Amino acid sequence: MEQYLALGIFLVVALVFGVVVLVVAGLVRPKKPSPEKLSTYECGLETQGPTWVQFKISYFMYALVFLIFDVETIFLYPWAVQFQKFGIFAFVEMIIFIGILVVGLWYAWKEGALEWL
Amino acid sequence: MVSPLVFWIVAGITIIAALAVVNLTNLIHSALWLIVAFVGVAITYLILEAEFLAAVQIIVYAGAIAILIVFGVMLTRRGDIRESNLFNNYRLAGGLISLGLMATIVTMVVKTQWAIDVAAVPANSVGLLAQNLLGQFVIPFEIAAMLLLVALVGAIIIAKEVRD
Numbered sequence: 001m002e003q004y005l006a007l008g009i010f011l012v013v014a015l016v017f018g019v020v021v022l023v024v025a026g027l028v029r030p031k032k033p034s035p036e037k038l039s040t041y042e043c044g045l046e047t048q049g050p051t052w053v054q055f056k057i058s059y060f061m062y063a064l065v066f067l068i069f070d071v072e073t074i075f076l077y078p079w080a081v082q083f084q085k086f087g088i089f090a091f092v093e094m095i096i097f098i099g100i101l102v103v104g105l106w107y108a109w110k111e112g113a114l115e116w117l
Numbered sequence: 118m119v120s121p122l123v124f125w126i127v128a129g130i131t132i133i134a135a136l137a138v139v140n141l142t143n144l145i146h147s148a149l150w151l152i153v154a155f156v157g158v159a160i161t162y163l164i165l166e167a168e169f170l171a172a173v174q175i176i177v178y179a180g181a182i183a184i185l186i187v188f189g190v191m192l193t194r195r196g197d198i199r200e201s202n203l204f205n206n207y208r209l210a211g212g213l214i215s216l217g218l219m220a221t222i223v224t225m226v227v228k229t230q231w232a233i234d235v236a237a238v239p240a241n242s243v244g245l246l247a248q249n250l251l252g253q254f255v256i257p258f259e260i261a262a263m264l265l266l267v268a269l270v271g272a273i274i275i276a277k278e279v280r281d
Contacts, residue, residue: 078247100262
Protein backbone atom coordinates (compact mmCIF):
# COMPACT_ATOMS: atom_id res chain seq x y z
CA MET A 1 0.00 0.00 0.00
CA GLU A 2 2.93 2.33 0.71
CA GLN A 3 3.78 2.38 -2.99
CA TYR A 4 0.58 4.36 -3.56
CA LEU A 5 1.75 7.12 -1.26
CA ALA A 6 3.52 8.81 -4.17
CA LEU A 7 0.27 8.56 -6.14
CA GLY A 8 -1.63 10.17 -3.28
CA ILE A 9 0.93 12.98 -3.06
CA PHE A 10 0.57 13.54 -6.80
CA LEU A 11 -3.20 13.72 -6.43
CA VAL A 12 -3.04 16.21 -3.58
CA VAL A 13 -0.41 18.37 -5.33
CA ALA A 14 -2.47 18.39 -8.53
CA LEU A 15 -5.62 19.48 -6.66
CA VAL A 16 -3.78 22.12 -4.60
CA PHE A 17 -1.99 23.43 -7.69
CA GLY A 18 -5.26 23.97 -9.55
CA VAL A 19 -6.84 25.79 -6.60
CA VAL A 20 -3.74 27.94 -5.94
CA VAL A 21 -3.44 29.00 -9.59
CA LEU A 22 -7.09 30.03 -9.78
CA VAL A 23 -7.03 31.87 -6.44
CA VAL A 24 -3.77 33.73 -7.15
CA ALA A 25 -4.94 34.67 -10.65
CA GLY A 26 -8.22 35.92 -9.17
CA LEU A 27 -6.33 38.09 -6.67
CA VAL A 28 -3.79 39.70 -8.97
CA ARG A 29 -5.60 40.11 -12.31
CA PRO A 30 -7.26 43.42 -13.20
CA LYS A 31 -11.04 43.25 -13.61
CA LYS A 32 -12.36 45.44 -16.43
CA PRO A 33 -15.11 43.35 -18.05
CA SER A 34 -16.82 44.51 -21.23
CA PRO A 35 -19.45 42.68 -23.33
CA GLU A 36 -16.79 42.12 -25.97
CA LYS A 37 -14.49 40.44 -23.45
CA LEU A 38 -17.22 38.35 -21.88
CA SER A 39 -18.45 36.92 -25.19
CA THR A 40 -17.79 33.22 -25.79
CA TYR A 41 -14.61 32.46 -27.71
CA GLU A 42 -15.17 30.15 -30.65
CA CYS A 43 -12.04 30.04 -32.82
CA GLY A 44 -12.21 33.81 -33.23
CA LEU A 45 -15.53 33.67 -35.11
CA GLU A 46 -18.90 35.00 -34.02
CA THR A 47 -20.64 32.28 -32.02
CA GLN A 48 -23.69 30.67 -33.56
CA GLY A 49 -26.58 29.00 -31.76
CA PRO A 50 -26.63 27.51 -28.27
CA THR A 51 -23.63 25.75 -26.73
CA TRP A 52 -25.54 22.61 -25.80
CA VAL A 53 -26.38 20.91 -29.05
CA GLN A 54 -27.58 17.40 -29.65
CA PHE A 55 -24.85 14.95 -30.60
CA LYS A 56 -24.94 12.82 -33.69
CA ILE A 57 -25.63 9.13 -33.15
CA SER A 58 -22.31 8.25 -34.81
CA TYR A 59 -20.45 9.60 -31.77
CA PHE A 60 -22.36 7.12 -29.66
CA MET A 61 -21.10 4.31 -31.89
CA TYR A 62 -17.51 5.27 -31.08
CA ALA A 63 -18.35 5.25 -27.40
CA LEU A 64 -19.86 1.75 -27.76
CA VAL A 65 -16.87 0.35 -29.62
CA PHE A 66 -14.55 2.04 -27.12
CA LEU A 67 -16.48 0.51 -24.21
CA ILE A 68 -16.19 -3.02 -25.61
CA PHE A 69 -12.45 -2.74 -26.17
CA ASP A 70 -12.05 -1.05 -22.80
CA VAL A 71 -13.57 -4.13 -21.17
CA GLU A 72 -11.23 -6.25 -23.27
CA THR A 73 -8.32 -4.34 -21.70
CA ILE A 74 -9.47 -5.61 -18.32
CA PHE A 75 -8.88 -9.17 -19.50
CA LEU A 76 -5.57 -8.25 -21.11
CA TYR A 77 -4.26 -6.68 -17.93
CA PRO A 78 -3.83 -9.81 -15.71
CA TRP A 79 -2.59 -11.75 -18.72
CA ALA A 80 0.04 -9.09 -19.43
CA VAL A 81 1.16 -9.10 -15.79
CA GLN A 82 1.81 -12.87 -15.89
CA PHE A 83 2.84 -13.05 -19.52
CA GLN A 84 6.47 -13.99 -18.79
CA LYS A 85 5.45 -16.94 -16.65
CA PHE A 86 2.91 -18.40 -19.06
CA GLY A 87 3.76 -20.63 -21.96
CA ILE A 88 2.55 -20.65 -25.53
CA PHE A 89 -0.86 -22.01 -24.49
CA ALA A 90 -1.90 -18.83 -22.67
CA PHE A 91 -0.68 -16.82 -25.65
CA VAL A 92 -2.91 -18.84 -28.00
CA GLU A 93 -5.83 -18.43 -25.59
CA MET A 94 -5.41 -14.67 -25.68
CA ILE A 95 -5.06 -14.65 -29.47
CA ILE A 96 -8.41 -16.51 -29.69
CA PHE A 97 -9.94 -14.02 -27.25
CA ILE A 98 -8.73 -11.04 -29.28
CA GLY A 99 -9.67 -12.81 -32.51
CA ILE A 100 -13.30 -13.14 -31.39
CA LEU A 101 -13.38 -9.43 -30.61
CA VAL A 102 -11.72 -8.49 -33.89
CA VAL A 103 -14.80 -10.02 -35.56
CA GLY A 104 -16.79 -7.38 -33.68
CA LEU A 105 -14.42 -4.66 -34.86
CA TRP A 106 -14.74 -5.92 -38.42
CA TYR A 107 -18.54 -5.82 -38.14
CA ALA A 108 -18.45 -2.30 -36.69
CA TRP A 109 -16.18 -1.23 -39.52
CA LYS A 110 -18.41 -2.88 -42.13
CA GLU A 111 -21.53 -1.19 -40.74
CA GLY A 112 -19.82 2.20 -40.87
CA ALA A 113 -19.70 2.69 -37.12
CA LEU A 114 -16.16 4.02 -37.40
CA GLU A 115 -16.95 6.61 -40.08
CA TRP A 116 -16.77 10.19 -39.00
CA LEU A 117 -19.85 11.45 -40.85
CA MET B 118 -1.65 -0.45 6.99
CA VAL B 119 -3.45 2.65 5.81
CA SER B 120 -4.43 5.33 8.25
CA PRO B 121 -8.20 5.37 8.84
CA LEU B 122 -8.00 9.09 8.19
CA VAL B 123 -7.29 8.38 4.50
CA PHE B 124 -10.41 6.22 4.32
CA TRP B 125 -12.59 8.87 5.95
CA ILE B 126 -11.32 11.59 3.59
CA VAL B 127 -11.92 9.37 0.55
CA ALA B 128 -15.34 8.29 1.83
CA GLY B 129 -16.29 11.93 2.45
CA ILE B 130 -15.25 12.96 -1.08
CA THR B 131 -17.15 10.01 -2.56
CA ILE B 132 -20.34 10.86 -0.67
CA ILE B 133 -20.12 14.57 -1.55
CA ALA B 134 -19.62 13.63 -5.21
CA ALA B 135 -22.58 11.21 -5.08
CA LEU B 136 -24.77 13.91 -3.55
CA ALA B 137 -23.69 16.32 -6.29
CA VAL B 138 -24.72 13.72 -8.89
CA VAL B 139 -28.31 13.65 -7.66
CA ASN B 140 -28.64 17.32 -6.68
CA LEU B 141 -27.20 19.21 -9.66
CA THR B 142 -29.68 20.25 -12.33
CA ASN B 143 -27.34 19.87 -15.30
CA LEU B 144 -27.01 16.20 -16.23
CA ILE B 145 -23.55 16.75 -17.72
CA HIS B 146 -22.31 18.14 -14.42
CA SER B 147 -23.89 15.14 -12.70
CA ALA B 148 -21.99 12.82 -15.04
CA LEU B 149 -18.70 14.59 -14.26
CA TRP B 150 -19.32 14.30 -10.52
CA LEU B 151 -20.12 10.63 -11.12
CA ILE B 152 -16.52 10.21 -12.32
CA VAL B 153 -15.28 11.69 -9.02
CA ALA B 154 -17.49 9.23 -7.12
CA PHE B 155 -16.14 6.32 -9.24
CA VAL B 156 -12.55 7.36 -8.56
CA GLY B 157 -13.36 7.60 -4.85
CA VAL B 158 -14.67 4.04 -4.91
CA ALA B 159 -11.51 2.98 -6.77
CA ILE B 160 -9.33 4.46 -4.03
CA THR B 161 -11.44 2.59 -1.46
CA TYR B 162 -10.64 -0.64 -3.35
CA LEU B 163 -6.95 0.29 -3.21
CA ILE B 164 -7.20 0.76 0.55
CA LEU B 165 -8.71 -2.75 0.69
CA GLU B 166 -5.67 -3.99 -1.29
CA ALA B 167 -7.84 -5.00 -4.23
CA GLU B 168 -5.61 -3.45 -6.88
CA PHE B 169 -7.14 -5.21 -9.85
CA LEU B 170 -10.64 -4.12 -8.88
CA ALA B 171 -9.36 -0.55 -8.49
CA ALA B 172 -7.89 -0.68 -11.99
CA VAL B 173 -11.17 -2.07 -13.37
CA GLN B 174 -13.09 0.66 -11.58
CA ILE B 175 -10.90 3.40 -13.09
CA ILE B 176 -10.64 1.96 -16.61
CA VAL B 177 -14.21 0.79 -17.12
CA TYR B 178 -16.33 2.98 -14.83
CA ALA B 179 -14.45 6.28 -14.65
CA GLY B 180 -13.34 5.86 -18.27
CA ALA B 181 -15.87 4.14 -20.48
CA ILE B 182 -19.15 4.19 -18.52
CA ALA B 183 -18.82 7.91 -17.79
CA ILE B 184 -18.23 8.66 -21.47
CA LEU B 185 -21.18 6.49 -22.43
CA ILE B 186 -23.41 8.34 -19.96
CA VAL B 187 -22.30 11.76 -21.24
CA PHE B 188 -22.92 10.66 -24.82
CA GLY B 189 -26.25 9.12 -23.89
CA VAL B 190 -27.31 12.36 -22.21
CA MET B 191 -26.25 14.49 -25.15
CA LEU B 192 -28.04 12.22 -27.61
CA THR B 193 -31.35 11.96 -25.81
CA ARG B 194 -31.46 15.55 -24.54
CA ARG B 195 -34.81 17.32 -24.63
CA GLY B 196 -35.05 21.06 -23.98
CA ASP B 197 -32.53 22.99 -21.93
CA ILE B 198 -29.59 20.95 -20.62
CA ARG B 199 -29.24 23.26 -17.61
CA GLU B 200 -32.59 21.97 -16.39
CA SER B 201 -32.17 18.39 -17.54
CA ASN B 202 -31.73 16.54 -14.24
CA LEU B 203 -35.27 16.89 -12.96
CA PHE B 204 -35.20 13.76 -10.87
CA ASN B 205 -34.05 15.88 -7.94
CA ASN B 206 -37.66 17.12 -7.70
CA TYR B 207 -38.36 13.84 -5.92
CA ARG B 208 -36.09 14.59 -2.98
CA LEU B 209 -38.40 13.26 -0.26
CA ALA B 210 -39.40 10.03 -2.00
CA GLY B 211 -35.85 9.39 -3.21
CA GLY B 212 -34.43 10.08 0.25
CA LEU B 213 -36.91 7.71 1.89
CA ILE B 214 -36.22 4.90 -0.59
CA SER B 215 -32.45 5.41 -0.19
CA LEU B 216 -32.77 5.35 3.59
CA GLY B 217 -34.81 2.15 3.40
CA LEU B 218 -32.24 0.54 1.11
CA MET B 219 -29.40 1.59 3.40
CA ALA B 220 -31.24 0.27 6.47
CA THR B 221 -31.76 -3.07 4.69
CA ILE B 222 -28.12 -3.35 3.66
CA VAL B 223 -26.79 -2.33 7.08
CA THR B 224 -29.13 -4.84 8.78
CA MET B 225 -27.94 -7.60 6.45
CA VAL B 226 -24.27 -6.71 6.99
CA VAL B 227 -24.65 -6.64 10.76
CA LYS B 228 -26.71 -9.84 10.97
CA THR B 229 -24.62 -11.96 8.61
CA GLN B 230 -22.15 -14.34 10.25
CA TRP B 231 -19.05 -13.47 8.22
CA ALA B 232 -16.55 -16.29 7.79
CA ILE B 233 -13.30 -14.48 8.58
CA ASP B 234 -10.27 -15.84 6.78
CA VAL B 235 -7.14 -15.18 8.81
CA ALA B 236 -4.77 -16.04 5.94
CA ALA B 237 -2.79 -13.12 4.56
CA VAL B 238 -3.89 -11.42 1.37
CA PRO B 239 -1.88 -12.87 -1.55
CA ALA B 240 0.81 -10.41 -2.57
CA ASN B 241 0.23 -10.81 -6.28
CA SER B 242 -3.55 -11.09 -6.61
CA VAL B 243 -3.52 -10.12 -10.28
CA GLY B 244 -1.12 -12.94 -11.13
CA LEU B 245 -3.30 -15.42 -9.28
CA LEU B 246 -6.30 -14.14 -11.18
CA ALA B 247 -4.47 -14.56 -14.48
CA GLN B 248 -3.52 -18.14 -13.61
CA ASN B 249 -7.12 -19.04 -12.89
CA LEU B 250 -8.50 -17.10 -15.84
CA LEU B 251 -6.20 -18.70 -18.40
CA GLY B 252 -6.00 -22.08 -16.70
CA GLN B 253 -9.04 -23.49 -14.94
CA PHE B 254 -11.58 -20.97 -16.26
CA VAL B 255 -10.46 -20.70 -19.86
CA ILE B 256 -13.86 -21.63 -21.31
CA PRO B 257 -15.75 -18.91 -19.37
CA PHE B 258 -12.93 -16.56 -20.41
CA GLU B 259 -13.52 -17.26 -24.10
CA ILE B 260 -17.28 -17.10 -23.58
CA ALA B 261 -16.77 -13.63 -22.13
CA ALA B 262 -15.25 -12.67 -25.47
CA MET B 263 -18.35 -14.04 -27.23
CA LEU B 264 -20.54 -12.08 -24.83
CA LEU B 265 -18.66 -8.87 -25.61
CA LEU B 266 -18.95 -9.62 -29.33
CA VAL B 267 -22.70 -10.15 -29.08
CA ALA B 268 -23.06 -6.94 -27.06
CA LEU B 269 -21.08 -4.98 -29.63
CA VAL B 270 -23.01 -6.35 -32.62
CA GLY B 271 -26.35 -5.86 -30.87
CA ALA B 272 -25.53 -2.29 -29.91
CA ILE B 273 -24.44 -1.45 -33.45
CA ILE B 274 -27.63 -2.93 -34.92
CA ILE B 275 -29.76 -0.85 -32.54
CA ALA B 276 -27.71 2.32 -33.09
CA LYS B 277 -27.87 1.84 -36.86
CA GLU B 278 -31.64 1.60 -36.67
CA VAL B 279 -31.72 4.96 -34.88
CA ARG B 280 -29.34 6.59 -37.33
CA ASP B 281 -31.11 5.50 -40.50
